[in-house]
Amino acid sequence: MDIPERLARHPFCADMTPAVRERLAACAQEVQFEENAYLLRQNAPAKTFYLIEAGQVEIKIAGAATGHAPLETLSAGEAVGWSWFLPPHRWHFDAIARVPTRALALDADCLRSAMDADSAVGYAITRGLLAVLAQRLQATRMQLSDLYG
Amino acid sequence: MDSLEDLDAMSVPDDVLMPTPWRIVSRRDETSDGAVFTWQLQPEAGEVPPFRPGQFNMLYVFGVGEVPISISGDPEESGRVMHTLRAVGRVTRAMQTLREGEVVGMRGPFGTAWPLEAAFGRDLVLVAGGIGLAPLRPVVCYAMRHREAFRRVFLLIGCRDPASELFRDDVIAWSRRPHLVVEVIVDRGGPAWRGHVGVVTKLVQRGGFDPTDAVAFLCGPEAMMRYAVLALQKRGVSEDRIHISMERNMQCAVGTCGHCQWGRYILCRDGPVLRFDRVTDLFDVREL
DSSP states (O other): OOHHHHHHHSGGGTTSOHHHHHHHHTTEEEEEEOTTOEEEOTTSBOOEEEEEEESEEEEEOOOTTTTSOEEEEEETTOEEOOTTTSTTOBOSSEEEESSOEEEEEEEHHHHHHHHHHOHHHHHHHHHHHHHHHHHHHHHHHHHHTTTTO | OOSHHHHHHHOOOHHHHSOEEEEEEEEEESSTTSSEEEEEEEESSSOOOOOOTTOEEEEEETTTEEEEEEBOSOTTOOSOEEEEEEOOSHHHHHHHHOOTTOEEEEEEEESOOOOGGGGTTSEEEEEEEGGGHHHHHHHHHHHHHOGGGSSEEEEEEEESSGGGOSSHHHHHHHHTSTTEEEEEEESSOOTTOOSEESOHHHHHHHOOSOGGGEEEEEESOHHHHHHHHHHHHHHTOOGGGEEEEOOOOOSSSSSSSOTTEETTEEHHHHOSEEEGGGTHHHHTOTTO
16 A cells, blocks of 8 residues: 555545645655654654554653653554644654554655645644644543543 | 322332341452452342342441442342442441441342343443443443344443552453453553553544444443543444433432432433433533
């Protein structure tokens, strides 16, 4: 299966037009991570946007009090990392493959250029990111509210 | 009301309101702090009445009070009744101090049951939050005994942290069964936790069930159920295939005292299990 087809199967891109997906495909390549490999490192430059196809990734915060505790786990069909989208383009958290993981890696410079050059691409990606952010914000609020009493 | 006959027709038989003695034959802590614990109870006399998954009993600590507690045991296991309790109030804290061999009062079972038959031949999705797993455990026991009854069973469990996970040995055993998909997610996993971290709605979002032909049973705090319903709806599960278990201040358990009224429902009689499309207008009314 080629990259545009794989993008079409990923929920992040499912609602995008073929033309937008073609543009994204030009920025994408497959990457594989071994168990415990880092996708992102806290405070490192944010250069890549990942769409998980298989495996599991945990988002962790490194800090003395928390002991590198996992904040969230992400699985196939989810996106990893949005700090590439907004300055200062540095990762806020670590992301580590919990099991062997396969993803599509989209180059951040390439994505930002495509978004600047074509408003349709910019809108589609921004909308997709906003949906991810909204979901994460809602999940965080639920976690903070101690739902289970 | 015209006559004494009418009054008689409305009256409740004494034996329904009279607790009978049951002995605690085993007690097991479900959480390390002992705040959640499971009892196996045997009657001091007579038979164990049959129950349907989702129903509850009224448990009575002599001289302290009575509380409604869902039955968490296997509906096809005879001779005992299993209850899982959390010590949160005066009565349940008193129950926490009781040991094996002591006697409590019980009456029941009461209330509506999970509509298992609505899920026959379909995907059954069980969404449990915290101690909400206890009223769903009998459904899992049923599914274990009757694997042909459902196409697939998905048990999605959310809890605060790994230490508050209930029925841990059962969950491990269930997860080894091929027709049962078991996923556990915690709000806060420590560095040693290797499972999912996040909210239970996430398990609904990515669950492998067929939303067009799935029936969902939800049990947990109301806020959790509200978000889980939203996630199910987003997946395409219609409201008439979602069932929830509601809790209120049940006292008489036979629909006469009105303490557990929730809008047009008396939950001890009309609930605790209700079909969601019948309660959508009540679900977000805060004063009810």
